[in-house]
Amino acid sequence: MEVTRHPVEGDPADLRIRQLRASQMLRGELSDADLEAYVQERVGLTTLEKAQDWARANAPWPLTFGLACCAIEMISVVGSPRMDAARFGAEVFRASPRQADMIILSGRISIKMAPVIRRIYDQMLEPKWVISMGACASSAGMFNNYALVAGADKFLPVDVYVPGCPPRPEALMYGIIKLQNKIKGQPDLGWRERYNAYGTEERPGGVEVA
Amino acid sequence: MPDATGLELIAAGVRERFGDEAVVGTMYHREQPTLEVAPEAVRDTLGYLKDDAEESFELLMSVHGCDYFPDEPRLAVHYQLLAMQRTDRLGVRTRLGADDPHVPTVVDIFPGADFQEREVFDMFGVVFDGHPDHRRILMPEDYEGHPQRRDFPMGGEPVLFTFNEREMPRWYE
Amino acid sequence: MSEDATTGDAPATGVSGRPVDIPYREREQSVTLERMPAHREPVYGTEVEPETELFTINMGPHHPATHGVLRLLLTLEGEVVRSVTPIIGYVHTGIEKSCEDQSYWKVIPFVERMDYLAYYFNALAYCMAIERLLDEEVPPRAQYLRVIHLELNRIASHLFWLGTSALDLGAISLLWYALRDREKILDIFEMSSGQRLHPRYFQVGGVVEDIPPGFEQKVRGFLADMPSRIDQYEAILDRNEILLQRLKHVGQVPLETMLALGVTGPLLRAAGHPWDLRKATPYSSYDHFDFKIPIGTQGDNYDRYRVRMAEMRESLKIVEQALDGLPEGPYITDNRKVALPPRHELATSMEALIHHFKLVTEGFRVPPGETYAAVESPRGELGCFVVADGSAKPARVHMRDPSFVNLQALRHMSEGGLIADLIAAIAMLDPILGGIDR
Numbered sequence: 001m002e003v004t005r006h007p008v009e010g011d012p013a014d015l016r017i018r019q020l021r022a023s024q025m026l027r028g029e030l031s032d033a034d035l036e037a038y039v040q041e042r043v044g045l046t047t048l049e050k051a052q053d054w055a056r057a058n059a060p061w062p063l064t065f066g067l068a069c070c071a072i073e074m075i076s077v078v079g080s081p082r083m084d085a086a087r088f089g090a091e092v093f094r095a096s097p098r099q100a101d102m103i104i105l106s107g108r109i110s111i112k113m114a115p116v117i118r119r120i121y122d123q124m125l126e127p128k129w130v131i132s133m134g135a136c137a138s139s140a141g142m143f144n145n146y147a148l149v150a151g152a153d154k155f156l157p158v159d160v161y162v163p164g165c166p167p168r169p170e171a172l173m174y175g176i177i178k179l180q181n182k183i184k185g186q187p188d189l190g191w192r193e194r195y196n197a198y199g200t201e202e203r204p205g206g207v208e209v210a
Numbered sequence: 211m212p213d214a215t216g217l218e219l220i221a222a223g224v225r226e227r228f229g230d231e232a233v234v235g236t237m238y239h240r241e242q243p244t245l246e247v248a249p250e251a252v253r254d255t256l257g258y259l260k261d262d263a264e265e266s267f268e269l270l271m272s273v274h275g276c277d278y279f280p281d282e283p284r285l286a287v288h289y290q291l292l293a294m295q296r297t298d299r300l301g302v303r304t305r306l307g308a309d310d311p312h313v314p315t316v317v318d319i320f321p322g323a324d325f326q327e328r329e330v331f332d333m334f335g336v337v338f339d340g341h342p343d344h345r346r347i348l349m350p351e352d353y354e355g356h357p358q359r360r361d362f363p364m365g366g367e368p369v370l371f372t373f374n375e376r377e378m379p380r381w382y383e
Numbered sequence: 384m385s386e387d388a389t390t391g392d393a394p395a396t397g398v399s400g401r402p403v404d405i406p407y408r409e410r411e412q413s414v415t416l417e418r419m420p421a422h423r424e425p426v427y428g429t430e431v432e433p434e435t436e437l438f439t440i441n442m443g444p445h446h447p448a449t450h451g452v453l454r455l456l457l458t459l460e461g462e463v464v465r466s467v468t469p470i471i472g473y474v475h476t477g478i479e480k481s482c483e484d485q486s487y488w489k490v491i492p493f494v495e496r497m498d499y500l501a502y503y504f505n506a507l508a509y510c511m512a513i514e515r516l517l518d519e520e521v522p523p524r525a526q527y528l529r530v531i532h533l534e535l536n537r538i539a540s541h542l543f544w545l546g547t548s549a550l551d552l553g554a555i556s557l558l559w560y561a562l563r564d565r566e567k568i569l570d571i572f573e574m575s576s577g578q579r580l581h582p583r584y585f586q587v588g589g590v591v592e593d594i595p596p597g598f599e600q601k602v603r604g605f606l607a608d609m610p611s612r613i614d615q616y617e618a619i620l621d622r623n624e625i626l627l628q629r630l631k632h633v634g635q636v637p638l639e640t641m642l643a644l645g646v647t648g649p650l651l652r653a654a655g656h657p658w659d660l661r662k663a664t665p666y667s668s669y670d671h672f673d674f675k676i677p678i679g680t681q682g683d684n685y686d687r688y689r690v691r692m693a694e695m696r697e698s699l700k701i702v703e704q705a706l707d708g709l710p711e712g713p714y715i716t717d718n719r720k721v722a723l724p725p726r727h728e729l730a731t732s733m734e735a736l737i738h739h740f741k742l743v744t745e746g747f748r749v750p751p752g753e754t755y756a757a758v759e760s761p762r763g764e765l766g767c768f769v770v771a772d773g774s775a776k777p778a779r780v781h782m783r784d785p786s787f788v789n790l791q792a793l794r795h796m797s798e799g800g801l802i803a804d805l806i807a808a809i810a811m812l813d814p815i816l817g818g819i820d821r
Contacts, residue, residue: 064447068474068817069499069580071451072543076569079546080562095447110820112350113452113473116444136476142492146357146365147349147477166580239752240515270645272755272783276770288768290755290783297663301755322645325791333479348472348820358480365477 057183059089063100067107070134070166074106083169088176097123108136109149118155131175132158135165217243223263228254244301252304253314259291260319267291267300270320275330279360284308285334315341333358437465444473450547451816462801467794475820482780486746487513490780495581497782498818500540503532504760506585508767511666512756513587516749516771519721524712525589526668531705534698539568540761541691548810552629564612567605574598588722589715599706606703613695630685634796634808645788648763653690654682660759672704687811721747746775762786762813784818
């Protein structure tokens with residue numbers, strides 16, 4: 001194993017000064033001007049909602065819910081060292097719905113399984129989010145037949161849809177990031193927002209746009 | 211793989227043992243033999259092929275059904291037998307009509323047919339007389355209909371395009 | 384007409400011995416040992432009074448230790464499992480029925496998604512069946528390429544099994560190690576076909592595309608690294624005291640029971656029976672390669688684990704031999720009625736254009752007949768039964784999935800043991816619910 005040592009950037013004297021000031025602050029020895037300067041440097045102000053959302057977004061604990069082939073890719077996200085879900089705070093896959101924040105529906109939803117999923121979703125505590133991973137969970141995928149429920153949104157409110165059959169682990173991570181943005185209150189509204197492309201949608205029913 | 215003559219010998223053995231009406235026919239397609247028997251004789255034939263035939267097929271690899279819809283008799287149950295020492299495979303087929311199809315079960319001869327016969331019942335409606343646990347296996351217990359029959363509709367929902375999206379009820383309405 | 388079929392006059396009985404037309408909840412309550420059908424003697428030798436009430440619990444479809452959505456109805460006496468009833472169907476997708484609506488070419492992606500860890504094997508079983516019905520020859524280069532991908536898929540499937548089974552048994556870090564190596568294999572698959580999972584690389588008559596330059600180097604690099612990795616996994620697990628106590632002499636099923644149930648694959652080989660379709664009825668030029676079939680002696684869970692580890696090593700040998708001997712030539716059959724013509728011909732040849740058009744819109748037609756083709760997947764004998772009626776769509780596609788048949792052995796592996804042994808049994812059984820439910 002290789003061990004490399006890099007010198008710390010910046011002046012080591014600066015670091016020492018900051019450490020001393022911090023210890024002074026903790027002992028209550030800083031006076032008015034110093035104290036104000038210290039507070040301005042270190043303390044941020046925010047609303048409770050924003051702080052809460054930031055905390056929730058950075059630690060979504062998924063429920064272990066693998067159904068079919070997409071589950072393999074989901075396990076690759078959490079289990080493979082290359083695509084690591086731990087950096088999103090999502091490595092802790094809880095088995096109990098009471099302890100999980102997020103359910104990743106990975107795989108095809110058959111008519112026998114749908115009531116089970118609904119029960120498990122109901123058992124989860126608020127706030128909870130749903131990522132519908134893969135084509136089969138978002139619509140029926142390629143299996144448009146008697147045995148599947150055509151999309152999880154028929155019985156669950158879904159927050160993020162991740163298309164693919166199966167979606168690459170990177171795609172699932174992108175979906176988790178989108179969910180994080182949504183939780184923090186800045187939902188990613190899609191490419192029309194990014195490219196300012198409103199005004200070119202197709203009108204339903206063949207209505208002409210003037 | 212028993213060749214065409216081997217298949218005829220097997221068919222002759224079954225006929226000799228269980229009567230002429232037991233064997234309905236033989237097929238040899240692409241070097242694969244299939245013996246077609248009458249539904250009542252299925253259990254006896256498989257028992258005979260397992261134990262008493264000179265060239266015995268002691269393993270049952272697969273039980274599956276098929277619906278030859280426009281051809282009558284419509285439903286069929288296929289048994290795929292394997293003889294390990296000679297690496298021989300033999301298919302045994304029996305055809306039934308769709309109204310009141312009954313086949314004797316082979317679970318006591320080949321215990322591995324348990325789940326597979328339940329699947330054939332679930333998907334095609336063929337009733338296996340004497341099966342210890344005769345219920346649906348893949349579909350929900352109270353499902354009506356037998357999905358893999360040819361006249362069962364495929365199901366699913368129509369794909370939404372702009373021309374028909376007004377006619378389909380959406381989940382948020 | 385009610386769907387509960389009755390056999391003559393006697394009401395049908397469920398596994399617990401009670402008639403099935405009693406409502407479901409009532410049927411599963413208050414089962415006592417004397418009312419259950421005869422089971423094996425308990426391993427732990429305790430005498431049970433017949434009036435003791437047993438505890439029925441549901442190990443539901445959503446459970447971290449069942450590999451997929453498998454539901455088990457357990458009847459427990461303390462920690463000892465008295466009866467296990469698997470209930471499946473929670474991921475039943477109706478693939479076989481959907482296949483009847485697609486042309487033969489389009490069935491390949493459907494069929495790949497059945498046993499979703501051994502996707503090339505599903506495609507191969509189906510393609511072999513169609514090639515047999517069409518009486519098509521597969522060129523040798525395509526056969527070797529198929530073998531390379533199949534054996535790499537076998538290693539990937541066994542690695543995933545290793546990771547998840549070790550997770551179930553408590554050796555959690557192996558999940559990361561096994562998936563790390565599996566990523567390398569998925570990179571190789573991505574190189575040849577563009578997709579990590581379900582690449583629809585096998586076509587009727589060969590493979591869809593030749594391997595790109597750099598493929599061979601990447602595979603050889605993988606082959607050079609992998610044996611030492613397997614050594615590392617074995618070093619962690621083989622002599623581990625906890626693993627030995629959990630797996631040795633646990634879940635032993637006699638060989639006759641396995642054979643009677645139709646169990647194939649590593650479970651049968653661990654019981655001592657050297658049955659492998661690659662050696663018994665070689666297909667796709669497996670007889671050109673020199674490899675061994677690992678078999679076990681006792682048929683317990685530990686042997687199943689060792690058999691799979693050894694199989695990974697043998698697969699590495701096969702891939703190396705296939706790479707060394709890869710012949711030149713076409714990668715798909717020349718029969719334009721079955722395989723798409725190469726793209727450059729479309730600009731110059733009219734028949735190529737017509738063939739392309741016909742194949743893409745309607746697909747090829749298969750003369751009427753039915754056949755059953757079997758391959759050796761990582762879980763056992765994977766067979767594909769195809770009925771063709773002369774049109775461009777198959778009349779029936781059925782996969783004889785090994786996990787479906789092997790699941791019947793779960794009862795024998797775990798009854799009389801403890802719940803923890805049941806978890807180990809499921810892990811060593813390696814069920815894939817996509818294949819079981821189809």
